[in-house]
Amino acid sequence: MTIPVTTKQKELLTFRLSDQEYALDIMTVREIRGWTRATPMPLAPSFMRGVINLRGTVLPIMDLAERLGLPEADQGERNVIVVVQLNGSTIGLLVNSVSDIITRDADELQTPPDATVQDDRNVIDAITLLNDRMIRVLNVSKVVVPPESDAA
Amino acid sequence: MVSPDPMAEIRVSFFVECEELLEALQDGLQALSSSTHDEETIHVVFRAVHSIKGGAAAFGLEKLVQFAHHFETSLDRVRTGTACITPDLLNLFFRATDHLSDLVHASRDSLDIHEPGMLLHELDVLACAASQSATHDGATSIPKEIALKPTETDDVASQRQKTYKIEFRPNVEFFEEGHDVVDVLECLAALGDVDVQCDSSTLPPLDHLMPTQIYLGWTFDLTTDVDQAEVVSTLGFTHGLATSQIFPHAQDKGCLPETSSASVGVANDQRIPNTPKDKTVVRVDLDRVERLANLVGELVINQAMLAQSLQISGVSPHSDTMHGLEEFQRLTRDIQDSVMMIRAQPVKSLFQRMARTVREASASIDKDVRLITVGDATEVDKTVIEHLVEPLTHMVRNAVDHGIEKPDERRACSKPAQGEIRLSAAHRSGRVQIEVSDDGGGIDRDKVLATAIKNGLVTENATLTESEIDALLFLPGFSTAPDVSDLSGRGVGMDVVRNAIHRLGGRINISSKPNAGTTFSISLPLTLAVLDGMVIEVADETLVVPLNVVAETLTLSDNMIEQIQPGYSVVRVRGTFVPLFDLGAALGYRPLCDSVENRIAMLLVLEDDSHVALLVDEVRDQRQVVIKGLDDSCHRPPGIAAATILGDGRVALILDPADIVANTIPAKAIERARMEPQA
Incomplete structure (x- = not known):
């Protein structure tokens, strides 16, 4: 669970999820778009909000707060979808609001304390500080787990 | 997947080219086995093999080069006129083509392949033998095979009156298409004097006679001054509808019959053009076509959105805007159709693969089966064609193995010993209809029912209609073949075929008549998009x-x-x-x-x-x-x-x-x- 040392600096997109601040690697972000109503996917886990039309392709939407087990924040006007691309598949992450883009050196990113790094459910790669507020850097590929691969 | 080999890209395009050459080769051989060939055909065939050899040499594909070389050598004998085209020789060429295609694929995927063994030997021997027998007959008796280059003797001979013996045996289709033997007679009479003999030797006793079967054949003795090619072309309209053999008169003995319907390969209801059409073709990356198709899909959606929002905003349906929109709709639909047409491919390549399946399957169980294809030019989405290969192969094998009876059984039912499998494709109301039919014994419904009861699929005293019994064949793990042969009956049954068809959004139906054969019809959407x-x-x-x-x-x-x-x-x-x-x-x-x-x-x-x-x-x-x-x-x-x-x-x-x-x-x-x- 280390941050690659080869990349000296990392650009991170920070966003809010029910009063907590998170960040993810900007290189995975394709675009940010406003909230539109998603078509619910039947029998999907509750954190899957459904699918939307992204310029002709069908994009699945994941409610990130719900996925991380955070209390549900009210669906405000500022809710946005962060479209990320991972291993060839694209997914939209619903967040409460996007805050900023920050640049961090590798040594400014601290590995989270061991207590939280026990199993696969750990989705935080690192933590960093911004104006004394803690920002959690998400490991997106761990957040987006494909469904049990029996859906052939 | 970045390959360090700079040749990799050229290599890829070589194998694409090989596919085209193999198709041309197949076409050429089919033309040779029917009456629709001319002297150019053999050159086309020869060039195809030669080009594969040349390309393979450039990439150091030793095995491919060697085999292509032998193939080329024997073809060269035919090309230069030292060997005659016989059904046996053609059969050998077809098998050689199959092996060549295997070799090409094996080289492409860097796989090992079994040695050609006997095939290679046969190629050499048969070609040699043919050339020897031709030389023994003496120079004057070089057969007037129209695959050969015209020689001096041809010109001299064509001045004289010649006699041809024409054996003519119409198929059922000949009459179905509204022809009559009298037409043939009249056409021939226009060329010269004709003597007619009717061959009724295969006529069964009255109680065995099936009114829809053809039992009669005719022999015409034609005396004329036209050459053989013209006689062949006169009978061109019967192509695929009748078996006709034209022998030059006894004085030209030693020459081989001109077969106008394939007994070796595939008889094709659509006439193969004498010279391959020179169509200009652009090779396009499939991804680009895919992208275009997606864009058009979006255009269609967009246009629907526009129409909807205009309607909501209360624009009068008679306004210019709405008229413009209608025009836009029509154009969008045209574009969509055209894009779908790019993805569409004729089913010919698919049918050619089936011809091979029939050849191999019938050879392995000693049945004489010919494949007739109808509607090769019918176009279907590329993906649909790709997904059809497996189910269709399975069905064709089934037809050879279970459908067509053994030759002696067929004779006992007063059917021709050669079985017939018919593959047809046609567009029907926005879908494509593909049929596989055989003229075999039909479904043995008693046996099907007995097997179903034995396997616990139906209860013992169930009464099922004929079509319900036929539908039992589609149940998983159902096989009525008494013995498991090499070909089929290994548990991979019609249920797999049906599932494959369903995945394509299609339907499959069976109809069967005892002693007359079985027909599977598949109805598919034209596109998966x-x-x-x-x-x-x-x-x-x-x-x-x-x-x-x-x-x-x-x-x-x-x-x-x-x-x-x-x-x-x-x-x-x-x-x-x-x-x-x-x-x-x-x-x-x-x-x-x-x-x-x-x-x-x-x-x-x-x-x-x-x-x-x-x-x-x-x-x-x-x-x-x-x-x-x-x-x-x-x-x-x-x-x-x-x-x-x-x-x-x-x-x-x-x-x-x-x-x-x-x-x-x-x-x-x-x-x-x-x-x-x-x-």
Whole structure:
């Protein structure tokens, strides 16, 4: 669970999820778009909000707060979808609001304390500080787990 | 996948080229085995093999070069006129082509392949033998095979009166297409003097006579000053409809018959042009076509959105805007059709593969079978063709193995010893219809039923209709072949074929007549990119049901419904009980409904002929939708096949009714409903 040392600096997109601040690697972000109503996917886990039309392709939407087990924040006007691309598949992450883009050196990113790094459910790669507020850097590929691969 | 080899790209294009050359080779050989060839044909065949050899040498593909060299050498003997084309020789060439194609594929995928062994030897020997026998007959008796270059003797000979013996045996199709033997006679009489003899030797006794079978053949002795090629072309209209052999007169003995219907390869109802058409072709990356198709899909959606928003904004339907929009709609549809046509390919390549399957299958079990293909030029989406290879191969093998009887059995039923498998493709009302039929013994229904009872698929005293018995063949693990042969009957049955067809959105049906043969007809959508669907609404969600399963819609009332157990009800439709299920609840949109009064049910007929009723809130309309795949990260549940984008820009899910039923209703309930007597 280390941050690659080869990349000296990392650009991170920070966003809010029910009063907590998170960040993810900007290189995975394709675009940010406003909230539109998603078509619910039947029998999907509750954190899957459904699918939307992204310029002709069908994009699945994941409610990130719900996925991380955070209390549900009210669906405000500022809710946005962060479209990320991972291993060839694209997914939209619903967040409460996007805050900023920050640049961090590798040594400014601290590995989270061991207590939280026990199993696969750990989705935080690192933590960093911004104006004394803690920002959690998400490991997106761990957040987006494909469904049990029996859906052939 | 970056290859360090700079040749890699050229190598790829070489193998693409090989595919084209192999196709040209097949075409040429087919033309040689029918009457539609000329002297250019053999050159085309020769050049194809030569080009493969040349390319292979450049890439150091030793095995391929060696084999192509032997093949080329024997072809050269024919080309230079030192060997005659005989059915045996052609058969050998066909087999050599098959092996060459195997070699090409093995080289492409860097696989090992079995040695040609005997084939190589045969190629050398047969070509040598043919050349020797030709030289023994002396220079003057070089057969006037039209595959040969014209020689001096030909010109001199053509000045004289010549006699040809023409053996003519029409097929059933000859009469079906409205021809008459008298026409043939008249055509020949126009060329010169004709003596006619009728051959009635195969005429069976009256009680065995089948009025739709042809038992008669004719022998014409034609004295004329025209050359053989002209006689052949005069009879051109009978091509594929009759077997006719033209022998030059006895003085030209030693020459080989001109066969105008393939006894070795494939007889083709569509005439192969004498010289290959020079069509200009652009090779395009499939990804680009795919992208174009997607863009057009979006255009269609966009246009629907525009139409919808204009309607809402209250623009008069007679305004210029609306007229412009109509024009736009028409253009969009044209573009969509044209893009679909880029993806469309003739089924010819598919049928050619089947010709090989027939050759190999019939050789391995000693049956004489010929393949007739109809409608090779019918175009179908490339993906559909790719997905058809396996099911079709299976069906053709089945037809050779189970369908066609052994030669002696056939003779006992007064059928020609050579079996016939007919592959046809045609466009029919926006779908493509592919049929595989054989003229074999038909389905042995008693045996099918007995096997089904033995395997516990039906109860002992069940009475089934003929078509129900035929449908049993599609059940998993069903095989009636008494012995497992090399070809089929290894448990991979028709159920696999049916599933493959279903995945393509198609249907498959059997019809069979005892002693006359079996026909499998497959009906497929022209493309996998669009779907005819019924747009419905359930719990405020819009869904699309594939139109091909929708039988009717009913308005329900509570007294039509019987509850069998909680959560499982049936609806009575004209005396039949059909399982009813609440789509909204099945998809988890809402809890089960208490009352169905005045609600709508869609009656669906699934591919296995089971009926189900789907409780929906509203049926909106029927339209073509562009299919969008759902990838894994969408958490696609069972019952949802894909998605589409509606005119308002929203995503609607496309249902897979069979899947949703299988996952919602206990399987036994469906089974029970199917066994319910149909009123």
